[in-house]
Amino acid sequence: MKLIDDNKCIHCKKPETLHHVISNCSAAAKERYTWRHNSVLYTILTSLENKLSHNLTNTKVYADMIGFSNPGIFFQN
Numbered sequence: 001m002k003l004i005d006d007n008k009c010i011h012c013k014k015p016e017t018l019h020h021v022i023s024n025c026s027a028a029a030k031e032r033y034t035w036r037h038n039s040v041l042y043t044i045l046t047s048l049e050n051k052l053s054h055n056l057t058n059t060k061v062y063a064d065m066i067g068f069s070n071p072g073i074f075f076q077n
Helices: 018-024 026-055 071-075
Strands: none
Touching: none
């Protein structure tokens, strides 16, 4: 059908067969795992931040994620 110029997997550059796409690309699986992990962590952090802001004043949640203050400020030399 010539819909793509290259038949190699964009994640690992191996030939992109149906089997490879559905169950065999470890690079794509790692990206999905990271995305899922970050989504769960973001949900927990947001919930915690909302709960703390309602119960305490001047609270801040630190996390190494976009949208949160970086905890690295506690470990500077």
